[in-house]
Amino acid sequence: MIKNKKFNSVVAMVSACSLLTVGFTSEAASAQPEASLTMGTKDVQQIMKLENDMMKVTPDTLMVSAKEKIEEEQRLKIEEIERREREAREAAEREAREKAEQEAAALSSQYQELMASIIFCEAGNQPYEGQVAVGAVIMNRVRSSAYPNSIEAVIYQSGQFGPASTGWLDRVRSSRGYTDTALQAANDALAGANPIGGCLYFDQGGYGMQIGAHYFH
Numbered sequence: 046m047i048k049n050k051k052f053n054s055v056v057a058m059v060s061a062c063s064l065l066t067v068g069f070t071s072e073a074a075s076a077q078p079e080a081s082l083t084m085g086t087k088d089v090q091q092i093m094k095l096e097n098d099m100m101k102v103t104p105d106t107l108m109v110s111a112k113e114k115i116e117e118e119q120r121l122k123i124e125e126i127e128r129r130e131r132e133a134r135e136a137a138e139r140e141a142r143e144k145a146e147q148e149a150a151a152l153s154s155q156y157q158e159l160m161a162s163i164i165f166c167e168a169g170n171q172p173y174e175g176q177v178a179v180g181a182v183i184m185n186r187v188r189s190s191a192y193p194n195s196i197e198a199v200i201y202q203s204g205q206f207g208p209a210s211t212g213w214l215d216r217v218r219s220s221r222g223y224t225d226t227a228l229q230a231a232n233d234a235l236a237g238a239n240p241i242g243g244c245l246y247f248d249q250g251g252y253g254m255q256i257g258a259h260y261f262h
Contacts, residue, residue, distance in 0.1 A: 159197060
């Protein structure tokens with residue numbers, strides 16, 4: 046109802062302007078007949094064209110235009126909400142990933158030092174391949190269901206590694222008394238280097254694959 050009133054008001058205003066213009070043209074025509082007749086005709090044609098254009102803008106057209114505008118505004122609001130939610134989700138995922146990476150880096154550093162310490166104690170006087178092989182035995186045990194599933198638990202398991210039970214391992218670990226070679230061997234073993242396959246044991250004077258003074262089986 047309101048839109049119809051507004052539409053009717055516009056049409057009425059245009060009509061009034063048309064009448065005023067025609068009247069003005071008539072007065073001017075009395076002073077200059079030929080020129081006013083020409084100008085009056087043009088004015089009337091323009092006003093009639095304007096009225097015809099206005100008649101094309103129906104209340105239904107106005108309603109459709111308003112509806113499209115509202116829908117566009119709603120679409121933009123939804124897109125903005127989705128963008129903010131996506132950015133918040135990505136920020137949370139990035140923060141969680143960075144935290145996990147920091148924890149993994151700290152844990153990796155701890156494992157490197159522990160692994161380097163036990164390698165130094167068990168094979169510090171052996172060739173580099175033999176030092177990596179000791180680290181590989183520990184990693185094989187971590188993967189085996191017959192042993193604990195963490196590096197520290199495997200190394201400190203009762204009756205398995207002599208340096209762990211005598212306290213020598215802890216002294217080397219706390220003082221970082223391992224060599225650079227042992228640390229590099231630890232890093233390689235943790236990264237997957239494995240010169241002894243699936244061997245779970247090593248000793249001296251035994252049987253199996255020999256590397257330096259150790260036999261791996």
